[in-house]
Amino acid sequence: MVENKKIKIGLIGLGTVGSGVVKVLTGFPEIEIKKIAVKNINKKRNIENLDTSILCDNPFDIVNDPEIDIVVEVIGGTDPAYELLVTAVKNGKHIVTANKELLAKKGEPLFKLAKENNVSILYEAAIAGGIPIIMPIKTTLAGNKINKIEAILNGTTNYILTKMEKDGVSYEQVLKEAQELGYAETDPTGDVEGYDSAYKIATLATIALNQRVDINKIYREGITKISANDMQFAKELGYKIKLIALAKLTEDNKADVRVHPMLVPLKEGLASINGVTNSVVLDGFPVGRVMMAGPGAGEFPTASSVVGDILIIARSMGSGRPLPMMECHHEVTAQQISIEETVNKYYISVTAVNTPGVIGALGEIFGRHNISLASVLQKGIDKENTAQIVIITEFSKESNLNSAINELKNNPNIVRVNNLIRVME
Amino acid sequence: MVENKKIKIGLIGLGTVGSGVVKVLTGFPEIEIKKIAVKNINKKRNIENLDTSILCDNPFDIVNDPEIDIVVEVIGGTDPAYELLVTAVKNGKHIVTANKELLAKKGEPLFKLAKENNVSILYEAAIAGGIPIIMPIKTTLAGNKINKIEAILNGTTNYILTKMEKDGVSYEQVLKEAQELGYAETDPTGDVEGYDSAYKIATLATIALNQRVDINKIYREGITKISANDMQFAKELGYKIKLIALAKLTEDNKADVRVHPMLVPLKEGLASINGVTNSVVLDGFPVGRVMMAGPGAGEFPTASSVVGDILIIARSMGSGRPLPMMECHHEVTAQQISIEETVNKYYISVTAVNTPGVIGALGEIFGRHNISLASVLQKGIDKENTAQIVIITEFSKESNLNSAINELKNNPNIVRVNNLIRVME
Numbered sequence: 135m136v137e138n139k140k141i142k143i144g145l146i147g148l149g150t151v152g153s154g155v156v157k158v159l160t161g162f163p164e165i166e167i168k169k170i171a172v173k174n175i176n177k178k179r180n181i182e183n184l185d186t187s188i189l190c191d192n193p194f195d196i197v198n199d200p201e202i203d204i205v206v207e208v209i210g211g212t213d214p215a216y217e218l219l220v221t222a223v224k225n226g227k228h229i230v231t232a233n234k235e236l237l238a239k240k241g242e243p244l245f246k247l248a249k250e251n252n253v254s255i256l257y258e259a260a261i262a263g264g265i266p267i268i269m270p271i272k273t274t275l276a277g278n279k280i281n282k283i284e285a286i287l288n289g290t291t292n293y294i295l296t297k298m299e300k301d302g303v304s305y306e307q308v309l310k311e312a313q314e315l316g317y318a319e320t321d322p323t324g325d326v327e328g329y330d331s332a333y334k335i336a337t338l339a340t341i342a343l344n345q346r347v348d349i350n351k352i353y354r355e356g357i358t359k360i361s362a363n364d365m366q367f368a369k370e371l372g373y374k375i376k377l378i379a380l381a382k383l384t385e386d387n388k389a390d391v392r393v394h395p396m397l398v399p400l401k402e403g404l405a406s407i408n409g410v411t412n413s414v415v416l417d418g419f420p421v422g423r424v425m426m427a428g429p430g431a432g433e434f435p436t437a438s439s440v441v442g443d444i445l446i447i448a449r450s451m452g453s454g455r456p457l458p459m460m461e462c463h464h465e466v467t468a469q470q471i472s473i474e475e476t477v478n479k480y481y482i483s484v485t486a487v488n489t490p491g492v493i494g495a496l497g498e499i500f501g502r503h504n505i506s507l508a509s510v511l512q513k514g515i516d517k518e519n520t521a522q523i524v525i526i527t528e529f530s531k532e533s534n535l536n537s538a539i540n541e542l543k544n545n546p547n548i549v550r551v552n553n554l555i556r557v558m559e
Numbered sequence: 560m561v562e563n564k565k566i567k568i569g570l571i572g573l574g575t576v577g578s579g580v581v582k583v584l585t586g587f588p589e590i591e592i593k594k595i596a597v598k599n600i601n602k603k604r605n606i607e608n609l610d611t612s613i614l615c616d617n618p619f620d621i622v623n624d625p626e627i628d629i630v631v632e633v634i635g636g637t638d639p640a641y642e643l644l645v646t647a648v649k650n651g652k653h654i655v656t657a658n659k660e661l662l663a664k665k666g667e668p669l670f671k672l673a674k675e676n677n678v679s680i681l682y683e684a685a686i687a688g689g690i691p692i693i694m695p696i697k698t699t700l701a702g703n704k705i706n707k708i709e710a711i712l713n714g715t716t717n718y719i720l721t722k723m724e725k726d727g728v729s730y731e732q733v734l735k736e737a738q739e740l741g742y743a744e745t746d747p748t749g750d751v752e753g754y755d756s757a758y759k760i761a762t763l764a765t766i767a768l769n770q771r772v773d774i775n776k777i778y779r780e781g782i783t784k785i786s787a788n789d790m791q792f793a794k795e796l797g798y799k800i801k802l803i804a805l806a807k808l809t810e811d812n813k814a815d816v817r818v819h820p821m822l823v824p825l826k827e828g829l830a831s832i833n834g835v836t837n838s839v840v841l842d843g844f845p846v847g848r849v850m851m852a853g854p855g856a857g858e859f860p861t862a863s864s865v866v867g868d869i870l871i872i873a874r875s876m877g878s879g880r881p882l883p884m885m886e887c888h889h890e891v892t893a894q895q896i897s898i899e900e901t902v903n904k905y906y907i908s909v910t911a912v913n914t915p916g917v918i919g920a921l922g923e924i925f926g927r928h929n930i931s932l933a934s935v936l937q938k939g940i941d942k943e944n945t946a947q948i949v950i951i952t953e954f955s956k957e958s959n960l961n962s963a964i965n966e967l968k969n970n971p972n973i974v975r976v977n978n979l980i981r982v983m984e
Binding site for chain 1: 700
């Protein structure tokens with residue numbers, strides 16, 4: 135009987151996510167894992183009842199296997215993943231991938247090829263781990279125009295920021311602890327400099343704004359410059375500092391997509407997202423504001439999304455054409471604005487000489503650049519007779535702000551501009 | 560060309576939700592509203608460019624119209640909605656409905672009929688308004704075993720509880736205000752006694768637990784007995800009081816489904832869901848804990864889900880069979896446990912005679928019924944020389960708790976048992 139035909143998958147990669155997928159799929163006898171490509175066939179693996187006879191060390195054996203219906207790629211990176219998936223698509227196979235870097239850098243040609251070959255590419259696991267976000271945007275929310283997405287998409291940085299805030303300690307100290315606990319990698323650049331979040335928001339913004347977003351035009355700034363002082367000042371002012379991935383449509387329908395730290399008001403849902411949790415808040419019409427939160431990484435949460443995608447394809451394969459709503463190729467390229475063109479509120483931390491009138495002088499400089507100040511706080515005087523001053527601005531154009539900051543830097547009463555962090559509305 | 564064929568829908572009901580659907584669908588020229596059934600054709604309606612020639616006053620004209628592909632039902636109630644939808648399904652039409660009462664009371668025969676007739680019934684709007692929840696559970700989370708759902712599914716009661724907590728005023732006073740503002744109906748029973756939440760959790764539990772849940776076996780308790788004192792005591796103890804719809808699997812795979820107020824610890828996401836917002840938190844394996852929040856009602860949020868469902872059906876209609884993953888008929892009937900069999904922590908507010916040893920006596924009574932106390936607080940003594948005592952228990956079986964409460968009521972030192980509210984873990 136046709137109904138009893140097992141769907142055959144080929145799995146490329148058997149690391150954390152791949153192992154989770156194998157374990158979870160044992161509960162779904164209608165799915166058969168036909169082959170698994172690994173680097174080292176002889177490596178001991180912590181998977182109960184793993185049939186080692188299905189392991190292979192050439193992933194092209196999977197993408198070229200005529201019996202395999204769905205290729206599941208969980209190796210990450212663009213090379214050799216891109217070539218593998220191109221081959222798989224050309225061979226008529228559906229794809230499930232958790233590879234955010236590949237999607238950000240090579241998504242469009244891959245999606246175009248998939249469309250031409252009438253196959254589906256699903257990638258729920260690539261963005262926000264276990265949280266369902268791609269599917270809801272593509273289906274239940276399909277009647278919406280989404281204007282804005284604000285998201286916490288990287289668990290490592292959110293863990294570090296949460297810990298810095300709770301314990302009042304420095305970035306360097308928390309990073310070290312996180313590395314010891316395995317929450318941060320030995321080379322943490324991909325996470326702490328915002329690359330991981332940028333990959334994810336590139337794809338999420340493309341889907342949500344329904345325009346092709348170019349990863350190379352996304353402004354990206356990490357969390358390495360956030361100080362314990364910034365954390366403390368933010369707290370006193372009623373904010374938390376979070377690494378935010380943001381995508382919004384400007385009034386003239388251009389795309390404002392970026393990743394950087396933000397002061398998030400305590401009343402915002404994102405302010406209560408702690409530790410390794412991820413969250414996506416979207417604003418659209420007619421739905422209004424919807425928030426999702428959950429585990430953004432890890433063996434099982436990621437496997438949840440990968441297996442969900444496998445089941446979606448498997449259970450619709452009889453219908454004769456790929457999932458019509460999950461089409462990912464976008465003809466329209468977004469007009470992305472640069473960070474200089476964006477409009478934001480800002481937190482600015484300055485060390486100034488403790489003279490009367492220094493706050494007045496600051497206000498005068500900002501005023502000359504068309505920047506109104508919402509609050510100016512002097513945070514005590516230290517031994518060198520310098521004062522910490524914390525400023526929150528009203529909405530200002532970033533190019534104006536940069537001019538003001540340059541002028542501050544040349545002012546003899548300003549010892550240092552310590553930091554500048556954008557503030558969420 | 561086949562691709563250019565418009566999908567024709569018939570809309571039954573043009574109240575708040577129906578109007579939102581008509582307005583939003585103007586953005587989707589591939590969907591044609593062929594007929595709209597209303598009570599009064601001549602009523603003036605606030606919809607721009609409404610073509611009044613498509614209005615009719617006999618909804619059977621819609622369900623029997625051979626040209627209509629999808630029937631959208633937004634009138635609510637079981638009569639005549641059930642008969643209408645049965646006719647529509649028998650006539651081979653797909654259904655989109657926002658009718659939680661109908662689904663709770665008549666969902667199973669309707670889903671069975673839909674399966675027999677090879678048509679889809681989608682109802683994202685019936686549960687948690689604009690929040691995508693049915694679709695994610697059925698698709699992206701399909702690889703999960705969901706063990707527990709805790710949700711705020713009624714905006715009116717959450718508005719009232721939020722307001723009681725913020726302003727420290729009585730239920731009666733807030734209800735009056737809410738009625739004046741249009742947030743509560745003149746007869747608020749459906750909301751404040753938990754019927755609305757019970758309808759919604761019946762359907763949500765059926766999907767999440769993958770077993771048919773009987774609305775008649777769901778324990779239901781509303782918010783009318785919550786006092787300003789309870790709110791105050793809860794706050795002091797680090798909780799908020801919320802009307803929670805709960806569905807969980809017991810260790811022996813029985814279904815524990817109920818609606819009642821709960822003390823929610825501040826650290827829980829549900830504690831920060833304020834006003835008319837809805838939220839669903841689900842626990843499953845492999846995903847872990849996922850939370851969704853957003854607008855649970857209203858013209859546009861509800862229209863978002865209705866239009867999403869219309870688009871899902873419309874865009875898959877060419878594929879020759881209904882959405883395979885959205886199948887809603889369940890063969891297995893849940894074994895639902897009664898409230899007496901549940902195990903909970905409890906908040907108990909008691910007015911006692913102010914004599915030495917009354918707290919000891921309370922502890923002794925609870926102990927005799929196998930109930931350990933987590934905390935006992937005496938909250939001041941009033942003019943009649945009685946003391947307010949607030950108790951939080953450890954996990955206890957509800958039948959044991961009821962025995963203890965009965966004994967308290969007969970104790971000469973206990974003036975009154977003021978309230979008993981379950982406490983979230």
